[in-house]
Structures are given as structure tokens and as C-alpha cells.
Amino acid sequence: MPKQTFFNLSQQKIHTLIEAAEKEFARVPLFEASIANIIKTAGIPRGSFYQYFEDKEDLYSYLLEEKLKKTKVYFLALLRRHNGDMIEAMKEMYHYFLTILPNEEERNFLRNALLYTTNKVENSFTNMFDVTRDHTIFKEITELIDTSRFNINEHHELVHVFKIITAIAFHNFVEKTLKGLTDEEAIQAFSTSMDLIKRGIYRQ
Amino acid sequence: MPKQTFFNLSQQKIHTLIEAAEKEFARVPLFEASIANIIKTAGIPRGSFYQYFEDKEDLYSYLLEEKLKKTKVYFLALLRRHNGDMIEAMKEMYHYFLTILPNEEERNFLRNALLYTTNKVENSFTNMFDVTRDHTIFKEITELIDTSRFNINEHHELVHVFKIITAIAFHNFVEKTLKGLTDEEAIQAFSTSMDLIKRGIYRQ
DNA sequence: AATAATATATGACAGTGTGTCATATGTCAA
DNA sequence: TTGACATATGACACACTGTCATATATTATT
Known part of the structure; x- marks a missing residue:
């Protein structure tokens, strides 16, 4: 600080x-x-x-945290817009970062952050959901999420779901950048992954 | 090089x-x-x-690649032992890294690699599956994997499945390290995530 | 065996950056 | 007006990097 x-x-x-x-x-x-x-x-x-x-x-940490705060707020808004569908919200978020981010400098900053301090960023984002850290935000988020949609037994599994989704999103972003995929390819890949985990990767 | x-x-x-x-x-x-x-x-x-x-x-890259080569070989062996069950193989791999790795230095090297060059490591590992890079290894792996178990339509979705699994594994490892979770907690968390994506996170 | 050609070894050096500290300057209350 | 405290400043010591001219070793050629 x-x-x-x-x-x-x-x-x-x-x-x-x-x-x-x-x-x-x-x-x-x-x-x-x-x-x-x-x-x-x-x-x-x-x-x-x-x-x-x-x-x-x-x-650096200060700048990053400030940006992440805004990102979290934006994600909450998306969640609302999508009536609590976490995956749809994340898809749009991903799309936003890839194609709508305002200027070059902003994009490069993000790129450097994600490629070289992935864990820091990913963890800060993931922790939106961490009950032990901030009860109020956790409540706000969980209230937004349409858990009826999910195939989960206990409430704490929701945290896992979020972690899974973000882990995949970050992984895809890094891969896109390193391999120089187009925005379309990246979004396509992300969608495929999301569909896979929605329906389950093992036969029932 | x-x-x-x-x-x-x-x-x-x-x-x-x-x-x-x-x-x-x-x-x-x-x-x-x-x-x-x-x-x-x-x-x-x-x-x-x-x-x-x-x-x-x-x-550094040279050392890392050498270690990753050995890791990949080890993973293939695990896959064989588990009759092509990718998830079970990965669970054991995770367990191996957490609790069985021989000495302190080895563990610290791994820790530093995963915390600070996650993308490099993760990507190298993920690329085991990348057809475009090395046909022979891809073939070797896909032959081992019991695809009948998977709920996938096209063969290329298999790559996605592997990426999903590794992304989650790496994420969990980083989280464990940063939050100082015990080995048991980490393994438990990883298992929970794996079970979730096996059965699908959305209700059918 | 003598010489040339090539590969390897070495450490001094210039360049760049970091974090600290003694000193200077500003602000504000008594 | 003075003292106490907060802030500003840039010179400096220290650490590390990558290069280069020079020395030495190895191998090939006559």
C-alpha cells in the first residue's frame, strides 16, 4: 500500500x-x-x-487492485444483466476484455498483468467469492447467482464452480496471447470449454 | 537453448x-x-x-523444460496405471507433487516456477495435447485415454477436456501455496472440483 | 614439428538501476 | 517567532548485467 x-x-x-x-x-x-x-x-x-x-x-499492486475493483463491479453488473447466469456473465466478460477494452495502453497493461502475474490477478478475482475474506461481497454475489441452475449439493460448492470458471477463463486468455489466436478463436474455445463443463465431461 | x-x-x-x-x-x-x-x-x-x-x-528455460519432460513421462505412466482415466491420473499427479516430491530444493524450484511463471509451465504441459505441435506424442496420449468415458462429441474436444483439467489443477496449486492450505485441504479441494466437472455443473 | 585456424576462457569495465541518507525546504500550532 | 513535524531532493554506495579485448587451449594443415 x-x-x-x-x-x-x-x-x-x-x-x-x-x-x-x-x-x-x-x-x-x-x-x-x-x-x-x-x-x-x-x-x-x-x-x-x-x-x-x-x-x-x-x-504496481496498488494500480492493479484499483483496476480489479472496477472489474469486479463490472462483473456484478453483468451477472445482474444475465439474471444470475454465471457462465453467460463470464462469457460476456471475456468478450469485453478481448474486444471492447478502450485503448491500447489499457490492453497492454492487462496483457502484462495476466502473462506475468497471473496468479496474483486470478486469485484476487477468485477471492470475490471467498467467504472468509469479505462477507458482504460474498452475500451480494451469491444472492445474484441463480443456484437453481447449478448441479450442486452444498452451498460451498458454488465457490468451486466460480474458481473453475475463472481458472478456465484465465487459462484461455493466456493461451490466446501466447499462441496469437484471434479474438474469435479465443471466444470460440472458451465457449466450447464452458459448454463442456456445463453438461459434464463424463458420461452419466 | x-x-x-x-x-x-x-x-x-x-x-x-x-x-x-x-x-x-x-x-x-x-x-x-x-x-x-x-x-x-x-x-x-x-x-x-x-x-x-x-x-x-x-x-532457466532449459532446466524447466528438462523437468517438464520428466513430468510428462510420469504422467503418461500414471495414465497407463489408471487405464486411461484422465481425471484419476491427474488426481494422483497432484498428490505426487504435493506430498511425494523428494527434496526441499525440488519443491522450492517447483513452487517458484508455478507461482511466477505459471503460464509458461501450464502451457508447456497443456501442449502435450496439441496436435499441431507433435503428432507422435498426441497419438500416444490419445490412445491411452479412455474416451468412451467422456461425454464428448468430437475428438478435438478431448484437448479442451485436458486443458480444463490442467487449468484447474494449476489454479488449485497456486491457491494452496498462496493461502497456505494443508496438503489434505488442497487435495480435497481438487477432488471436489474434479467431481463437479465430471458430472457437469449445470442441472440436466 | 611448426604454423595457422578455430574454439574456449577470463576478468576488467561501462552502463544501468536500486534504495538510502544527509540536507534543504515547507507547514502549522503554540 | 520559534520549534516540531512533514515533505522534497539528488548525490552516493552498492549490486548486477552484458561486452570485449586479450589469453589460452585445441584441432587441422602443411
């Missing part, structure tokens, strides 16, 4: 800094990103950076 | 170098690993390292 000093900064300065950081993290993945570059772009002295943040990762 | 010069080295020297590298990559994830450390442990001059490898990643 950034230090209080950072949050005390003027809106203007915060904005400049975040812009500079996003640019750098869109250019290269975290491990290649350099503080030197960020402060050069933002026009602040080296010492100041360490006044605001612990280190590179501190700043 | 390491340069020819590396492979021309004496068995002794190769062994020392690999030992040193494995130690370093078990200590920290790739991005924190330092060549300086490896050459110090191996007792070779800096210049020599660059005579053998392109850079840090070159050496």
Missing part, C-alpha cells in the same frame, strides 16, 4: 504519477519495469518516489 | 553448473535470481556464463 504521503498529494500530482506508472507497466511486465523510467516521465525526483511508495511492487 | 559450447563441457562441469543454477532458482523466483550468484556457487568466471547461455532465462 502506498504511504499516506502519496494520498496527501494534490490530485494533479497523483494523476501525473499514475499516468507515468501505467505507461511503464503497459510497456513492459513488472519485472522489467524501472522506477527510473517512471520518475523521468512523471518528472519527480528519485527520493520522492520512495517517499510515496515502498518500492516498484507497492505501486 | 544453451549454446553448443555448454553441451561440449565435461559431465562434471555441466553437473556443477546445473546444481548451482537449481539452487539459485529454488532460492528465489526467476526475476530475482542473479547470474552473479550462480557463477559464484559454480566457481566459473562471468565471461564463461555468457559463453554457455544467452542469458538467465536461457538457462
Whole structure:
């Protein structure tokens, strides 16, 4: 978490800094990103950076979490729109990330995050469902989900269902990027996988 | 790929170098690993390292691929033992990685690989099934798998099934590590997920 | 055996980046 | 006006990387 000093900064300065950081993290993945570059772009002295943040990762985690928060909100909206059909909501989410994301920089940032810190991102997303962490959000989500649709015995299996769906979604995204699949191919592959787990992969 | 010069080295020297590298990559994830450390442990001059490898990643990828090769062979053996039941084979594989892996260093190496280069590892594993890459291995595997068990229409859906299973396995491993779950909890969670996708998550 | 051609070894060095710290400057309450 | 505290700044020590000129070994050629 950034230090209080950072949050005390003027809106203007915060904005400049975040812009500079996003640019750098869109250019290269975290491990290649350099503080030197960020402060050069933002026009602040080296010492100041360490006044605001612990280190590179501190700043990165902050940006990432902010983006994930928005993503979660968006997912909730999708869930509502699809009357609690988790899989349909996720399909649209996937589609959104592939084709509708606004600008190049945003897409590159996401790409770098997913390719090089997959576990961090995936886990943060998955944890939307984790009861032990945040009761309110869990309740909000589970209320939205149409569990009658699911073939589950106990309520806690719902968490597993969500994890399965996201694990597959992330896997597909990574594969798409690494193999250079087209958006259509990726969406098609994801749909196939979703259909498979819907109906079950073993014969009844 | 390491340069020819590396492979021309004496068995002794190769062994020392690999030992040193494995130690370093078990200590920290790739991005924190330092060549300086490896050459110090191996007792070779800096210049020599660059005579053998392109850079840090070159050496790392080589080690990882070697380990993955062995893993794939092991998985094939498991598949045979379980008469082509992919899910049972994967359950045992998961169990093997969690509890039977020989020594601490091996476990840490794996841990760092899976937490920080998940996509690389996961994809290499998944590609066992990729027809476009290596026909022979694909054939060998598909012949082992008892497809009659599966609820699939076309043969290519088999690839999806494998991807789904591995995606979930990797996800669970990462989650186990990050949340510090016990081996039993992790195996239990994985089993639950497998059972869910076997029977299908949607009501028929 | 002498020489040339080629492969390998070595460590000094320039370049780049990180995190720290002593010092300077600003802010605000007593 | 002063002191206490918060913030800003850039020089610096340290760590690591990749390269290159030079030294040495190996093999082929006459």
C-alpha cells in the first residue's frame, strides 16, 4: 500500500504519477519495469518516489487492485444483466476484455498483468467469492447467482464452480496471447470449454 | 537453448553448473535470481556464463523444460496405471507433487516456477495435447485415454477436456501455496472440483 | 614439428538501476 | 517567532548485467 504521503498529494500530482506508472507497466511486465523510467516521465525526483511508495511492487499492486475493483463491479453488473447466469456473465466478460477494452495502453497493461502475474490477478478475482475474506461481497454475489441452475449439493460448492470458471477463463486468455489466436478463436474455445463443463465431461 | 559450447563441457562441469543454477532458482523466483550468484556457487568466471547461455532465462528455460519432460513421462505412466482415466491420473499427479516430491530444493524450484511463471509451465504441459505441435506424442496420449468415458462429441474436444483439467489443477496449486492450505485441504479441494466437472455443473 | 585456424576462457569495465541518507525546504500550532 | 513535524531532493554506495579485448587451449594443415 502506498504511504499516506502519496494520498496527501494534490490530485494533479497523483494523476501525473499514475499516468507515468501505467505507461511503464503497459510497456513492459513488472519485472522489467524501472522506477527510473517512471520518475523521468512523471518528472519527480528519485527520493520522492520512495517517499510515496515502498518500492516498484507497492505501486504496481496498488494500480492493479484499483483496476480489479472496477472489474469486479463490472462483473456484478453483468451477472445482474444475465439474471444470475454465471457462465453467460463470464462469457460476456471475456468478450469485453478481448474486444471492447478502450485503448491500447489499457490492453497492454492487462496483457502484462495476466502473462506475468497471473496468479496474483486470478486469485484476487477468485477471492470475490471467498467467504472468509469479505462477507458482504460474498452475500451480494451469491444472492445474484441463480443456484437453481447449478448441479450442486452444498452451498460451498458454488465457490468451486466460480474458481473453475475463472481458472478456465484465465487459462484461455493466456493461451490466446501466447499462441496469437484471434479474438474469435479465443471466444470460440472458451465457449466450447464452458459448454463442456456445463453438461459434464463424463458420461452419466 | 544453451549454446553448443555448454553441451561440449565435461559431465562434471555441466553437473556443477546445473546444481548451482537449481539452487539459485529454488532460492528465489526467476526475476530475482542473479547470474552473479550462480557463477559464484559454480566457481566459473562471468565471461564463461555468457559463453554457455544467452542469458538467465536461457538457462532457466532449459532446466524447466528438462523437468517438464520428466513430468510428462510420469504422467503418461500414471495414465497407463489408471487405464486411461484422465481425471484419476491427474488426481494422483497432484498428490505426487504435493506430498511425494523428494527434496526441499525440488519443491522450492517447483513452487517458484508455478507461482511466477505459471503460464509458461501450464502451457508447456497443456501442449502435450496439441496436435499441431507433435503428432507422435498426441497419438500416444490419445490412445491411452479412455474416451468412451467422456461425454464428448468430437475428438478435438478431448484437448479442451485436458486443458480444463490442467487449468484447474494449476489454479488449485497456486491457491494452496498462496493461502497456505494443508496438503489434505488442497487435495480435497481438487477432488471436489474434479467431481463437479465430471458430472457437469449445470442441472440436466 | 611448426604454423595457422578455430574454439574456449577470463576478468576488467561501462552502463544501468536500486534504495538510502544527509540536507534543504515547507507547514502549522503554540 | 520559534520549534516540531512533514515533505522534497539528488548525490552516493552498492549490486548486477552484458561486452570485449586479450589469453589460452585445441584441432587441422602443411
